[in-house]
Amino acid sequence: MSSSIFRPGFLLVGLVATAGFTLVASAVRAQVKPNDGLVAGEVAPKLVAQQFKFTEGPAVDKAGNVYFTDQPNDKIWKYSTDGKLSVFLEKSGRANGLYFDKQGNLLACADEQNQLWSIAPDGKVTVLLQDVQGHRFNGPNDLWIHPTSQAIYFTDPYYQRDYWTRKAPDPNIGGQKLYYLPKGQKQPQVADDQLQQPNGIIGTPDGRQLYVADIKANKTYRYQIGTDGKLTNRQLFVEQGSDGMTIDNQGNVYLTGKGVTIYNSAGQKIQHIPVPAEWTGNVCFGGKDRKTLFITASESVFVLPMQVKGVQ
Template identity: 30%
Template sequence: MGMDLYDILDEEFRPLVLPNARLEVLATGRRWLEGPVWLADQDCLLVSDLPEDRVLRWCPDGSVSTLRQGQGWFENGHARDRQGRLLACSHRQRCITRTEWDGRITRLAEHYKGLRLNSPNDVAVHPDGSIWFTDPPYGIQTDYEGGKQVSELPAQVYRLDAELGELAVATDRLAGPNGLCFSPDGKRLYIAETGLQFAAEPVQHIRVFDVAEDGRRLDEGRFFHQVAPGNADGMRCDEAGRLWTSAGDGVHCLAPDGRLLGRIHVPAAVANLCFGGPALSRLFLCCGDTLYGIATNTRGAALL
């Protein structure tokens, strides 16, 4: 497969990928994989098979087991808080949850000003411990990802102060906020705008927002990059601040100034991705019914 696997558009990309690395099928035969998160202390990857209401555990020995299934959560995005507890976006229950160390599931946020959230999609944790998540209505507009329900709030991005339980709108400037990712220093927040779900020509691009020094507010944001083919969804930063984003033809690597450095070709559109493995140098890719993995020569940002 070698370098045919890659498009090197900028020489900065060349040392980030490995000519002898293979794109490996890690699991297949699922329905729609989403929300990958690496658990370094447990040496495993968690990933959602969203339409099946199932969270799977993949281990480096190739085994795949079920963490939970059929509990009515229909989980999408995952992250870990600063204590290492699992955070999840529930479509069906329209909330953000935290799995405690004893296995109990706590609902952290499900209402804003007395109204129900839509269907939290993706979640990221700022270095200060606050929990940020996107809340488009995608999960309650079909029966495929959780079930049709009535939307009570516009699509927004929220900041949750986990200690105080205070929920605030971080931005309401996106019609369809989807994947999100902080820069390693927490000073930038990247958000994938995927627009209105059934629009003929939805607005789809990545926007970047500066985070205020107090870690509580965003600026008005600005255009960062237009992914093509397809659109951006899930994304992660590496330790140098480069953004690795999902795309219609695989994974695109972007410089902090928005330049496209290179691509990794994948047989199917990538919905979400994360870094993992012992050195955080392996990319795990959710591609429809298949989970792929590929080794890189960079490391994911050391955020939980």
């Protein structure tokens, strides 16, 4: 998830005003070359809308609808499977990273007050976490929920926000860490305290491995997840950091930043998707068949048809 606000320096054409937001009829020019059967043909990401200030945190529900944040404007939006945009939640706690639990609640890294939220389908908010050992978090950023244990893994980097009154992190929290919260517990446990600035996070659908980006170190690591939820065997996955990330049904990992870069499970780069924005914040798979790559990029959101499917 992102550290600051970027503005894309590109020109798009074919704008059509519809229901209070801007749609784009034509695809952007930068095309993606097919590679290993990932992208569905020689196409380019299609702009859905660019009415936002900075988009982030896409997450998909059971039906395939994608929810994403416009953090500076303090809103969570919904992009439905029929291509319609609507506001899901105003006053979202400056939500950043999002993820759905098995009960259909939308969990959010709400860093206005440095909290983790659970948002029910009707929009009712429950605060899950607001401190650790009596100290304020740096600013929860991105999260992933284990498919079996339902433990919550989340990153807590420090990025100064203009809506905060504080100007420095709590020195008593002791760094920028990766945490996990076992189901039913009220205090998180430290999963890794040896990262410079942990950011994007995603796990495998079997619940055995976790990928975490250290964006400041420009590295992404892979961990083994034990039956007790603890992480072991941290290994360097690739020499590239990432903002948000996702994974497909072939085990490929999608990293963001300058466009979307795809690596196979062995850490080999197999594809790069150009995105016409200064910064690509995050990505997930949506749609009824989970074959639509949904991309949040600066002031815009894009979609790209894929041959592979998402697993989250």
